[in-house]
Structure formats: structure tokens, C-alpha cells
Amino acid sequence: MKQNDVLIVGGGAIGSSIAYHLASDKDFAGRVVVIERDPSYARASSALSASSIRQQFSTPLNIHLSRHGIEFLRTAPKLLDVDLALKEMGYLFLASAAGQAVLRANNAVQRGEGCAVELVEPAELARRFPWIATDGLVLASFGAANEGWFDGPSLMQAFRRAAQDRGAVYVADEVVGLGRRHVDLRTGGRMAAGTIVVAAGAWSGEIAAMAGIALPVEPRRRSVFVFDVRRPPGPTPLTIDPSGVWFRPEGRFYIGGTTPAAGNDPAGAPLEVQHREWDEMVWPVLAARVPAFEAAKVVNSWAGYYDYNTFDQNGIVGRCPAAESVIFATGFSGHGIQQSPAVGRAVAELIAHGEYRTLDLRPFGYERISAGRPIRELNVV
Ligand SMILES: Cc1cc2nc3c(=O)[nH]c(=O)nc-3n(C[C@H](O)[C@H](O)[C@H](O)COP(=O)(O)OP(=O)(O)OC[C@H]3O[C@@H](n4cnc5c(N)ncnc54)[C@H](O)[C@@H]3O)c2cc1C
Numbered sequence: 001m002k003q004n005d006v007l008i009v010g011g012g013a014i015g016s017s018i019a020y021h022l023a024s025d026k027d028f029a030g031r032v033v034v035i036e037r038d039p040s041y042a043r044a045s046s047a048l049s050a051s052s053i054r055q056q057f058s059t060p061l062n063i064h065l066s067r068h069g070i071e072f073l074r075t076a077p078k079l080l081d082v083d084l085a086l087k088e089m090g091y092l093f094l095a096s097a098a099g100q101a102v103l104r105a106n107n108a109v110q111r112g113e114g115c116a117v118e119l120v121e122p123a124e125l126a127r128r129f130p131w132i133a134t135d136g137l138v139l140a141s142f143g144a145a146n147e148g149w150f151d152g153p154s155l156m157q158a159f160r161r162a163a164q165d166r167g168a169v170y171v172a173d174e175v176v177g178l179g180r181r182h183v184d185l186r187t188g189g190r191m192a193a194g195t196i197v198v199a200a201g202a203w204s205g206e207i208a209a210m211a212g213i214a215l216p217v218e219p220r221r222r223s224v225f226v227f228d229v230r231r232p233p234g235p236t237p238l239t240i241d242p243s244g245v246w247f248r249p250e251g252r253f254y255i256g257g258t259t260p261a262a263g264n265d266p267a268g269a270p271l272e273v274q275h276r277e278w279d280e281m282v283w284p285v286l287a288a289r290v291p292a293f294e295a296a297k298v299v300n301s302w303a304g305y306y307d308y309n310t311f312d313q314n315g316i317v318g319r320c321p322a323a324e325s326v327i328f329a330t331g332f333s334g335h336g337i338q339q340s341p342a343v344g345r346a347v348a349e350l351i352a353h354g355e356y357r358t359l360d361l362r363p364f365g366y367e368r369i370s371a372g373r374p375i376r377e378l379n380v381v
Pocket of ligand 1: 013202
């Protein structure tokens with residue numbers, strides 16, 4: 001059995017960012033192997049996300065992760081030789097009376113962390129975004145800087161390419177068994193390593209279970225609808241209605257979706273677009289909130305999995321207390337692609353230097369799960 005220093009299970013944005021940051025670290029001279037079962041990434045979340053980035057979280061650590069994310073995205077063309085088509089158009093969270101207190105509390109956290117976010121009253125909202133019908137709205141929060149969207153699949157591929165250029169090796173195979181210092185592969189082999197990183201996105205819970213470790217991460221299906229409107233209303237931030245329906249421009253079209261109703265969000269549902277969600281949940285809200293969207297026509301759609309952390313909807317990053325050679329980097333629940341630069345950097349630091357050197361991600365460690373201490377993220381879109 002060949003000895004590797006680091007084996008990364010999953011070569012999506014998170015696994016490839018870890019590989020890139022490790023392979024770029026001058027103090028790390030080990031061999032890095034990434035095991036990715038599907039080099040076409042047909043079902044990988046990093047290829048199927050809405051690829052958006054925001055500062056408007058309720059958890060300060062998420063703000064810090066995404067702040068590094070936006071800085072990284074701006075320098076990615078130089079660092080990774082890739083055009084990510086970054087559009088910094090902002091996020092606009094809308095609140096009804098029921099959501100007002102949470103919006104204000106989140107805004108206070110964000111301002112405390114130095115985010116350029118402002119609370120906007122309905123009259124001002126109507127003046128600045130005249131395409132919004134303000135019925136039922138009492139407040140909005142607009143992020144005027146450091147928020148927008150980009151080409152997520154290209155970011156993932158750029159991390160992969162750059163990791164390979166720096167010596168990381170990608171193996172096309174499936175992990176079917178996990179031990180403390182080895183993995184078993186579908187093709188029959190076994191690979192050993194000093195450190196094993198589980199970065200298998202929505203399938204990470206399944207992989208941890210192979211070693212008897214309970215990891216509360218499961219695949220939750222989300223549908224995305226690409227729609228055309230006859231008359232685009234004008235510059236539009238990524239907008240989140242109080243109902244949970246969200247939308248943003250995508251080229252000359254728009255994309256949008258929602259969170260399935262509680263009780264209709266099972267783990268591992270087949271990756272089939274839920275057209276009923278458009279008919280019954282998304283379109284009615286869009287047509288009421290943006291009159292120009294009444295004539296919206298779906299021109300394309302897809303479904304992907306959130307790597308959903310059922311415990312508190314935040315990333316689980318760091319060593320597994322029951323098996324110190326195993327590191328988790330997963331569970332980002334709808335905000336993983338924007339956090340992939342910071343998470344990759346942090347996990348590389350942990351492996352290469354034995355500690356976090358830039359952002360301290362210890363609060364997101366597995367220990368909070370065993371201790372029953374959730375850090376619940378309230379702004380999960
Ligand atoms: C519809 C949708 C919208 C989203 N919108 C956003 C957004 O706007 N902003 C944001 O930041 N995030 C968003 N996300 C979340 C984001 O896409 C994920 O958090 C992120 O891509 C996770 O990256 P990952 O590398 O961990 O997972 P993945 O990209 O899924 O990569 C995991 C890889 O592991 C591989 N794998 C799994 N099991 C095995 C095995 N046994 N052996 C070998 N390989 C294996 C898979 O093939 C896969 O390629 C969205 C997700 C979806 C589905």
C-alpha cells in the first residue's frame with residue numbers, strides 16, 4: 001500500500017480548494033491525493049449551485065469566511081488564471097412584520113462586523129427599486145458591497161487545475177470504505193494516508209458512517225428555475241422575499257427558487273426538478289412581488305443537493321475527536337461555494353501547521369455537535 005500524506009475524499013470546490021491551498025503552501029512538502037468518483041461533476045453541488053456570495057449572515061464566522069471569499073474571487077483571475085464573471089450587485093433581504101425583528105438583529109450583527117449593509121424602509125425601497133411591489137413589507141436589508149454572484153463551476157475547475165499544476169494527484173474512483181488511516185476504493189484497492197479529509201459534500205454523512213461516525217450532513221434537493229421575462233425591470237440584486245423565494249439576474253435571464261415546505265424535504269430525494277415548486281410556490285410570489293415577472297417563462301431548470309447540516313446549518317470543519325486523523329470540511333447548507341476559498345485555506349493551515357493561522361474555525365468544529373451546542377445560522381437561503 002502506497003503511503004500518502006493527505007487523502008481528500010471529494011474533488012468539488014471544497015476538496016479542490018483544500019488541495020490547492022495545501023499544494024501551494026511552501027512549508028508543506030507532502031503528497032496530496034484527491035479521490036473524486038465523477039470527474040464530470042454531473043451531481044456535484046459545486047456544479048449545480050446558484051454561485052452567489054453575501055455578507056448577510058447571522059453568524060459572525062460566516063461573515064468572515066465570506067469576506068475572504070469575495071477578496072479571493074476578486075484576485076482569482078490573477079491567482080488561478082480564470083475569469084469568474086464576478087458581478088457585485090448586492091443582496092436584498094425583504095421582511096414582513098413577522099421577520100422584522102430577525103432582520104434588525106442580523107443587521108446589527110453584520111454592522112458590528114463592519115459590513116456595508118443598510119436597513120431600508122418601504123418608501124425608500126420603492127424609490128430605489130421601483131420594480132418591487134412593497135405590499136406586506138415593513139423593512140429590507142441591502143448589502144451594497146461585497147455581495148453578488150460569479151461562475152462557481154469555473155472556480156471549482158480552476159482550483160482543481162491549480163492543485164494539479166502544483167502536484168496534487170486526482171484519482172477517479174469511489175470511496176466505499178473509510179478507516180482511520182485508509183480508504184477502500186470501488187475498484188478494489190486500498191489507499192493509506194496520515195490524514196484523510198472528508199470533503200464529499202452532500203454525501204459526507206454517508207462516508208463518515210462507513211467509519212461508524214455520526215455526521216449530521218445529508219443531501220437535500222433544491223430546484224433552480226431559469227426564467228425569461230418580456231421586459232426586464234432594471235438592475236436587480238439577489239432578492240429574497242419573506243416567503244423564502246429568491247431570484248437574481250443570470251445573463252439575459254433570471255434564476256430563482258425556494259426552500260421546499262417542511263415535511264416535503266426528505267434526505268436524498270432523486271435529483272429531479274420539482275416543477276410544482278415553480279407553479280405553486282415560486283411563480284405566484286414572483287408575480288406578486290415583481291409585476292414585471294408576471295409574464296415569466298421557464299426556459300431551463302436543474303436540481304442539486306445542499307450539503308445540509310441538520311444540526312445547525314453551518315459548516316463542520318476540523319478534526320474528528322474520535323479519529324484525529326480524519327478531518328471534516330462539509331455541511332455548508334447552501335453557502336459552501338462562497339466559503340470554499342476560506343475553508344480551503346483554513347484546512348490547509350490545520351494540516352500543514354497544526355493550527356489555524358488566519359481565520360480561527362474552531363467554533364465550527366465537530367465538538368459542538370457532541371456537546372449539543374448548535375451555532376444556528378438564521379439566514380439560510
Ligand atoms: C441549488 C443550489 C444552490 C446553491 N447556491 C449556493 C450559493 O448561491 N452560494 C453558495 O455559497 N453555495 C450555494 N450552494 C451550496 C454549494 O453549492 C455547496 O455548499 C458547495 O458546492 C459544496 O462543495 P463541496 O465540494 O463540499 O461539494 P460537491 O461540489 O458536491 O463535491 C463533493 C464531491 O464529492 C464526490 N464524492 C461524493 N462521494 C464520494 C465517494 N464516496 N468517493 C469519491 N468521491 C465522492 C462527489 O462526486 C462530488 O464531486 C448551492 C447548492 C445548491 C444545490
